[in-house]
Amino acid sequence: MGPRRSLQSLLALNQVDGFDCPSCAWADPEPGRRKTAEFCENGAKAVAWEATRKRVGPEFFAAHTIADLRARDSHWLEAQGRLSEPMHLAPGATHYTPISWEDALTLTAQRLRGLASPDRAVFYTSGRTSNEAAFLYQLLARRLGTNNLPDCSNMCHESSGAALAETIGIGKGVVTLADITDFADLIIVVGQNPGTCHPRMLTALETAKRRGARIIAANPLPEAGFGRFHNPQTVRGLAGPGTQLADRYLPVRINGDLALFAGLNRALIDHEEARPGSVLDRDFIERYCDGFDAAAAGWRALDWTRLERMSGLSRRQIEDCAAEVREAGSVVVCWAMGLTQHRNAVATIREIVNFLLLRGNIGRPGAGPAPIRGHSNVQGDRTMGIWEKMPDAFLDRLREEFGFEPPRAHGLDTVDAIRAMRDGRIDVFFALGGNFVAATPDSGVTEAAMANCSLTVHVATKLNRSHLCHGTQALLLPCLGRTERDQQAGGEQFVTVEDTMAMVHASRGRLLPGSPHLRSEVAIIADLGDELFGDELGWRAMRDDYAVIRRHIEHIVPGFHAYEERARQPGGFMLPRGPHDSRTFNTASGKARFTVNPPTSVEVPPGHLLLTTVRSHDQFNTTVYGLDDRYRGIRGGRRVVFLNEDDLRALRLRDGDLVDLVSVYPDGERRASGFRAVGYPIPRGCAAGYFPETNVLVPLDSTAETSNTPASKSIVIRVEATDRGPAAAPSS
Structure with missing residues (x-):
């Protein structure tokens, strides 16, 4: 980046008047508690990776065939620099060549208009796009007539959303940063490696630990972040002995987490029955929950030998952990993809909710479920409507606001989109960011599926492997990054994002755009909408002034009243979360649900x-x-x-x-x-x-x-x- 650009960018990273980190979705402290350097090592790398002065332009593509580039590894590809202007791969061509924005958008619009059915298009997005771009993107897809809106949530925390929506009525966590740093007595981190994936979380855990909270880590691999944590932003952290974060480490087997939490719940029930009134929050269970009796019967029937085999832990280890839970007033459970990417992932997270409900650990300070999101706005994407099965209430409000009837049939998620492409049922694949081929399963199948499309379009900042696994025809459309200024006809714009703890705040890039040919994601989508449908929905006004988009959002998305005014406040605003705010649960019964989740495991043949x-x-x-x-x-x-x-x-x-x-x-x-x-x-x-x-x-x-x-x-x-x-x- 160079010293001046580095300083200019890093001092604005995660600050109230700066831009949101383009890597993880960890929550920012309140404005008065932020450090001058409010970022981690990986955040600095993400900024440098995006704001590099290296460029990938026509000369680069003229020098490299697609076959040559496919032979390179992903690290080399992305290290070449920023995409600088639109590129086109013609049918049968061996090289990408330049194309004007006008011709690229016309080509895309022609293909979309010519589809036999709107459902023969897929609109994928990564979690790094802004709220404004995500809202516009789902509007474009639904105006076309499809709900095929897969995103990276389908591959990470979809299991969390499904389990939490079923049991507490909201598909996201209900814990604030202050719950962890200021109030929790016990924090259980399971299936997550904060040191690598969410390094700023370690600072929050250190703050909690110094306050007296205890921390339990459960993971198949012991992770460095839970050992001696040397906080690089303090003298004590750099020169002192560091802080031992984890008080207890549980080396759970892969896929043993359901058995672990079932065992914890069995141990809590056993202790309650031996000493009535000593463990369970009976008032909370009776007032706010249903399904307890069936769940308790299921726990009583569990066999400890089977739980030990499945979890890889001894009964003593689980019961000692349960003793810590009994001593704690408030408990937070944090998890990430170590829990969500298993056959029984939804059942595991339901069992965590059971664990929290038993002692009333939802709806009070320092307590609750905390799925820790990865990408910086993946939660905001879903809030804005990037979901293949948005509820009818959202679609009704979309119809009332824009005057067209959105499609109601559920669309394709990520896995089903790959299956559809594999089977020849998709003609156009459009990606707003991300690296679809590298992120998805079954790499060989996915690459072949992409080749079945007639047109693949990628809006991106840098070259990646997905751009080389193309359809018959392909487009690369270069966009502004989070670090760059966004100047439109209505003046300099800002966007908003939602972090993993449901805080919505503004993000303003500081650097000049890396190329005069770059367009913002919002502008690209709005220009494509205008090319497809004319200006019937006001695409041009939304492109010129993002406040227009935010006015539409506040009419459609719950919790976004006075969006413009609150987004401009330092630190932004918190979205409502009924279970946390008022112990209200938007479930079928109006109560939090205990569920029965018999422990299961993956059968592994001998020698495997x-x-x-x-x-x-x-x-x-x-x-x-x-x-x-x-x-x-x-x-x-x-x-x-x-x-x-x-x-x-x-x-x-x-x-x-x-x-x-x-x-x-x-x-x-x-x-x-x-x-x-x-x-x-x-x-x-x-x-x-x-x-x-x-x-x-x-x-x-x-x-x-x-x-x-x-x-x-x-x-x-x-x-x-x-x-x-x-x-x-x-x-x-």
């Missing part, structure tokens, strides 16, 4: 292992900043598989041997070659590897019940030694 996908320290989602993972001791490479030392010996392997990973599924086997075996403290029978390198092993049809989220955290694999000898790199 259960693989989970993980991030390295030096990446964010599919973006790989570097080839090291210093928290796990890996240097110079990503094709590694972490194995228990006993499993290494049983497989007659040594640390450093090269292996192939073969996933086993009823529809056949999938292979990922050239991985280095690394001994690691992971439970026996379990393994871990980085995504997206291991996505090829995830079967398209292996998904979570109810949410249809890819089961990327529980893949049955066979490890085969190769005849190529031990690997020379990476090192550990």
Whole structure:
């Protein structure tokens, strides 16, 4: 970026008059509690990655064929720099070539108008787009006549939304940052690695710990962030001994979390029955909940031997954890994709809700469920209507506001969109950001599915692998990044985002656009809408002044009254969350629901292992900043598989041997070659590897019940030694 641009950008990152971090969705402190450097290492990398002075323009594409670029790894592709002008891949061509914005939009509109059915188009979005762009995007798709609006939520926290909506009536968490830092007595972090995925969360946990809160971490891999945390923003953190964050570590087996929480609930019920009135919040259960008797009967019937086998934990470990819960006044449970990407993910999160309901840990300070979102506005996308099955009430308000009848039939989510493309039922694939091919399961199937489209369109800041897995014809449309100023006819614009704790706030870029050919996401969508339909819905006014979009949003989306005024307030505003604010639950019965969730596990044949996908320290989602993972001791490479030392010996392997990973599924086997075996403290029978390198092993049809989220955290694999000898790199 250069020193001046770096300072200009980083000092504005996550500040009230600056721009929101383009990486994770962790909540910002209140304006008066923010640091001058309110960002983590990965946030700084994300800004530098976007604001780089390197450019990928016509000369680059003239020098590289598609075949040449496909042979490069993802790290190299994105390191080349920012896309600088629209590019077009003609049918049968080997190179992208320049195209004007007018011709690109005309081509896209012609293809969309010529579809046999609007449902032969798919409109995908990543979680980094703004509220304003997301709202406009769903408006465009629904005006065309389709609800095919898959997004990255389908692949991460869809399971959380499904479970929470069913049990407490809202598909998002109900915990604030202050609940964690100022009020919680006990914080349980399960299936999440904050040190890599949400580093600023460690500061919040440190604040809670210094206040006296206790922290329990449950995860198959011990993570560095829960050990000695050295806060780089304090003298004590840099020079002192650091803070031991986790008071208790539970090395749960992969997919053992449902058994863990079922065991905790059984232990709490057992203690209550031995000492009536000592554990359960009977008043809360009777006033605000239903279904308790059936759930309690289910817990009493559980077999401890089976729970131990499924969870990988002893009864003593679970009961000791339950004793800490009994001592705590208020409990928060945080989780991420380590819970959501399993066959039984929705049941697991329902069981966490049961756990919280037993002691009234919803609707009071320092308590509640906290799904920790990854991408910076993935929660806002859903709030704005990016969902393939938005409720009729939202669609009714959309009709009243804009005067057209939105489609009512549910559309395609991410997995079903891949199936439809695979089967030749999609002609146009349009992506607003993201790296669809790298983020999705069953890489070979997904790449072939993309090739079945007649037109693929990607709105993006940088080149990525999805742009090289194209349809018969393809467009790359370069857009402004979060760091850049957005100047429209109505003046300089700002956008808004929603963080993981339902705070909505403004984001204003500081840097000049990286190219005169860049357009904002809002402008691209509005111009396409104008090209498709004329100005009947006011596309031009919305493009010229984003306040017009926000006025529409406040008429349609609950909680956004006086949107413009509140968005301009320092720190923004909190969206209403009934369970947290007033213990109101928008369920069928009007009460929070206890549910019965019999523990299940993945059957692993003898000689096989259960693989989970993980991030390295030096990446964010599919973006790989570097080839090291210093928290796990890996240097110079990503094709590694972490194995228990006993499993290494049983497989007659040594640390450093090269292996192939073969996933086993009823529809056949999938292979990922050239991985280095690394001994690691992971439970026996379990393994871990980085995504997206291991996505090829995830079967398209292996998904979570109810949410249809890819089961990327529980893949049955066979490890085969190769005849190529031990690997020379990476090192550990």
